[in-house]
Amino acid sequence: MAEYSKDEIRRIENKWRTIWEDQQVYKVENTSSKPKYYVLDMFPYPSGAGLHVGHPLGYIASDIVARFKRLKGYNVLHPMGFDAFGLPAEQYALEHGIHPAKSTAGNIENFKRQLRNIGFCYDWSREVQTCDPKYYRWTQWIFLQIFDSWFNRSKGKAERIAELINIFESEGNKHHPIPNPKFRVQQFSSSDWRAFSEKEKQEVLMEYRLAYLAFTDVNWCEALGTVLANDEVINGVSYRGGFPVVKKQMRQWSLRITEYAERLLKGLDEIDFSDSMKEIQRNWIGKSVGCTLNFKLVSGQILTVFTTRPDTIFGVDFMVLAPEHDLVKEITTPAQRAEVENYLAYVAGRSEVDRMAEVKKITGAFTGAFAINPFNNREVPVWISEYVLVGYGTGAIMGVPCGDERDHKFAKHFSIPITNIIGSYYTGNEANPTFDAVLENSEFLNGKVMREAIDVVIKKADELGVGKRQVNYKMRDAGWSRQRYWGEPFPVVFKNDIPYPMEEKDLPLELPDTSDFKPSGSGEGPLANLKDWINVEPGQKRDSNTMPTHAGAAWYFLRFMDPHNHKAFADRNALDYWNQVDVYIGGSEHAVAHLLYSRLWVKILHDLGYLNFDEPFKKLINQGKITGDSRFVYRIRGTSKFVSAGLKDQYETDPLRVDVNIVNGLELDTEAFRKWKPDFAEAEFILEDGKYICGSAIEKMSKSYFNVVNPDQIINDYGADTLRMYEMFLGPLEASKPWSTQGIDGVYKFLRRFWNLFHNQTGSFRVSDTEPTREELKVLHKTLKKVEHDMDTFSFNTSVSEFMICANELTALKCNTRKVLEPLVIALSPFAPHITEELWSLLGHKGSIVSASYPQYDDQYLVESAHNYPISINGKVRAQMQFALDMPKEDIEKMVMASEIVQKWTEGKPPKKVIVVPGKIVNVVT
């Protein structure tokens, strides 16, 4: 009947895609007697460029897991949606005048078409789009819940603002100090609280809210007209477009993620993320344990520093304040005023980029003030320098040049004398941050090892009342306002400059339709241009900003559980049933932002009682990037002659990227090249060995590098099953690798060979009902065991190899018995769903293979026949030696040797079994 040809593949794949859709084969219910399993992909941002072969890598892996788990009897949630708000659509609108809603919808359609072609088992009835008002109604609702909560430090969890108000009314804030030490009110009693005006009360509450409005230093990007999050700024420029970014004070929404720093850190121990991912998050949170120390200044003020190394207290030779530190103006002596002001002017004139570029540059100014070391009353000079940051710790440090590299350079540069407290550990040339030195010149610490002295000093400081234990975090609160149009509006109304939450019944606050997306420029968002919308009624205004894309993405995995609910973000039963995402697959580029915000939102929702879990993702897999493999041609300067790569050094050439699709390996299709662009129609070539050889480079896959390979093309040439298996075959899921079609034929040949097992030479379907031989069963069970094992470790590349071996062996055995082939069809179906559906129906089954159950392997077929020999130790049979049947006789001596060795090392612990192959002990089971 049919050969596994291009036409047949197309017929089979189209047929099954249609059946899957028409019969809603992948629809999943929220109620089931089966155990649940939740497999999730990081939903894509639907860019205009469409999918390239790099995108589906993770989707294919998760699809395999989802199909496998389904066959294993789980009720599997495997949804897909779109992270559809975002900057690129808005930039596109500014440049082309096409409304983001329109371009986004078009892009989503294209993505869905491409995804459909790969044969994923998504339950599309659960699709969500973050820009859909029915969706972002709940993004806004959750935001309001966060707005309506505060972090109770004594309980370590979020609570409702109403509870905080109760506390204030009964006891003021003595047990719950204001998180911000600079707020104008710090302590208030219950009667103070009652005496506050409404505005004052709201201002105080704002200092506690987990979503709050405050003047903060933000990353302002003039070119984009918006504020960027820290993770959207790379090396001082915007991650999109590479525009300069400056610090600016603006009234912004922020999420008080810092309150959750400790729980976010602790939670990492309970979830299965890769070491590198956990490490990135830990670094981002940046916990450091140390203490504060108070230095009295000669002029009377108290200067508090934070240090992780109180053990070096006797090595303090100077103090440094951040230039922006509050004390600077106050303590500067008249003699130093000019120098300090000069320096402040210099610092103010430096942009983020300058500072980034010149991190190593040493600058500073002496204030003229002196601080008194509380432990030995030594007076040390107080300096200011930009290497001390206002935002971290107390904005001031104690300088210990012998132990800290930056302090050392600073001391050398300004000729400050250096005290050595670590003896020979300090050479005089560079600082040594060791913990192991025995302290010298350190009075009561002399003779102590540094790491042990830390606690001694903290205790002593506490006794003397000059310091206390302190934990600091690098992480900042998350800026949550964007001066953009294409995002979720904030569901609040300002009255008297105080934001009040909108009522739930009035949600969603829909994004107004407009064609004016231009930022207002002043720092207000484009929504400020829409006066009717902004001004609700006299004295009542809306927020002109919108939320960042992270908002919609911070909880979408919850919405998938119950996507059409009008009454809640998801029904409680559905949330309890689906619970955590069992496996989350996506790129490591979301290591900090998305994954931290998702974890934060889930923790808050958990604290407020909406969820019974407080980590969203049980296991995270980071699929590697598939990089592009670019090709270059070399044009001789000023001509239209192109020289082959091996000869290019003989000429003066310019490299040009050429479309990878007209290069075969490294050999350029010169005809196709002439047709590629009109400029090259007249191209001439200098060949080597009759071929034009291109240069190559591995770089990211990008349209502008002409190295994009579109999956549609591969599917057209080989079919989706080949694409799926080939992407898995390419290498370990988590490894990055360049895309290359070298080898795709091997996968294609495997599928054809597999197909041919079921067909005779003329292409007719022919499967026998004869009993399988032991050898055939061995091949079957070996494959089933290997593949099932690989599922646990996500080693799909070796599974594909195993299937290839299996097909080769069964072909050699001329196996065509149903009892072997049918289980294999099921086992292969997660990898190659189309071909297996077709074979499944040819085998006479009605309905989709998804309702089949996964075959269990049986170890009895895998046991090797072997000779068992007893080993006597001290006259008693203590162990069995197992030998392969075909072991030659001359290896007997080696056996004896081996058993002697065994006796030698198992004193008292005789092994149960020793497995030997010629000349070697393979395994000793004790």
Added chain:
RNA sequence: GCCCGGGUGGUGGAAUUGGUAGACACGCAGGACUUAAAAUCCUGUGGCCAGUAAUGGCUGUGCGGGUUCAACUCCCGCCCCGGGUACCA
């Protein structure tokens, strides 16, 4: 600089986590089929040496040491590549 990964044939990559390194696939070479080519199938394929041959020997997992009966795997030192981070006290 610091913190994570990683380095295995011509290529992508296997190796049950300390047990016959190089599975599987690509590529290449040879053969079969064909008038020919493509496709397909079969055989060989880390390197060096010996042998007509079957085969045998040596060597071999970035470099240098070490532990072990046994090391790609563990330990110490170094080199290189990829990712994260960047004055965080």
